Amino acid sequence: MIRKLLFAAILTQSALLLASPTIKKADPPNWYLGRGNPMLLLYGEDLANAHVTTTSVSARIRRTESSANGHYLFVWLEITPAAKPGNIPLTIKTPSGETTVQFPIANHRPINDGMAGLAPSDVIYLLMPDRFADGDPANNDPAISKGNYDRSKPKAYHGGDIKGVRDHLSYLHDLGVTTVWMTPIVDNDNTPGYDGYHGYGAIDLYGVEEHYGTLDDVKALVADAHHQGMKVFFDWVANHTGPRHPWVADPPSPTWFHGSVQKHQSPSYEFPPITDIHALPAEQDHIRNGWFADILADLNQDDPHVAEYLTENAIWWIEETGADGYRLDTFPYVPRSFWSAWHKSLHDVFPRLDTIGENYNGDPTVVSFFLGGRSILGYDTGLNTAFDFPLMYAIRDVVSKHASATKITDVLRRDWLYPHPERLVTFLGNHDMDRILTAAGGDRQALKNAFSLLLTERGIPQLYYGDEIAMAGGADPDNRRDFPGGFPGDTNNAFTTSGRTPEQQEVYAYVQKLLKLRHDHQALTSGKQWNLFADETAYAFLRENGADRVLVGFNNANTPRTLKLNGREFPFLAVKAFELLQGAGNASRTADEISLEIAPHSVTLWLAK
């Protein structure tokens, strides 16, 4: 909102003839030196047959193209070698008059100021800004979107915002989190009653949702996070826009979307046929081109203007804020050819930046198909890593449904499918499924066992806000309850030790200790993983980084278990003793044998010395 006003303020209407042509908005609103030649999408009236000129030495007009109805004008700029930071005046002349707008360009951000990607030691925390903490009650019910705030309604805005995240970075830091991933913060639908609180219904890909704050708030959050040694990942959606994005009723080009509101393919969420070279092309098109939930307008990334728009948008958010990477929504529903070129453009300017794909499927052959690092079907997607849905399902089934522990090793056995299995983002749950505690029937010990496995297995873990304080919640939106202590009038403040209930503190302290162990032991973050034993009710593995070795024993049975491991086998040859790190089990060794005694329904961690 604020950004739009700023842009309006720098318009200089020469107004030779009243009311035409007019420019209401420019995407992107500004650009950077050294970041390529931007394509501007101008929104306005009477823009058909426009001729664009500039007096600036910083830019040259490469070409222009207007929509048939005169509502949109594309302007391709070439930034010249002589370019300097400042405003580029663009004069738009049509048969009915002319107007001049100023387009700002600035120096790009120093290459080490953010854009840092993921490291093996990182721990990601997913939060929904609306549901984490209300740092500014003044933005709870903004005039432009009045009536969408109601804490008693699970699908209304609850008042959480960017300031609330800023205010609680130290809570996350103390827990051991290094990286914050927020669900989308872009401007969402203002229609009364629309459930835009989740952020996935964009109406402006360059705006910040007014319930969350301003672009300055976002910049301040990223700067504060970096100051505390933390990173920020944005949630970015290439597949679709919200149903009330202005483009939906009035597209900038005839091929902007796959179809229209009136005529489009229905959605299919069963995307594995995309990974099947024997599937019929029509079936694949149906998956890629269908409208999500039958209402989210499916962008056509094969339209070169759409592709250029989306690529610039991704570069703009990173340049503007210094954020460290993207979580990429609905990754498989967008063509590999687009992702390949998009990643190349992004990595050319931000070589350290990482992307995490939402390849929502439990089959490693499906998840791995979309990963970058190798060419499949003619394209390397460039995707840096992906969420490990297969391992998530396996851990959930084992800890909450007493499935065989071999389910976990069966997933890990397929790690050869991934270019970098150690960089997969592992997790127990997210905003699209019931909470792990609820899936486990409210069993806090099962929750703790799940955390023990998550934070010791290979991969870069992601926590879902509130799981660390044993929050409960069923399917969406019950899994998106407000974090206790983040909102006015909360009597339970789980952000502080003294404010937490004994049950919250029990799980919080357990997770914090695990994260401290990860921090202290490189074996857990970058060590080799050796799976030593797995059967119906038990699982043991070792993480090894040189002399740093952490042994993990999991007993999922209701009776004590003693696991016998071969002591003469690599990697136990050099191990002489075991030091208890967490849990209550007992480990001992003879020349031939390692013996692990593990209490029922628990996980024990030892340092193998």
Ligand SMILES: [Ca+2]
């Ligand atoms: Ca607020």
Ligand SMILES: [Ca+2]
């Ligand atoms: Ca699509």
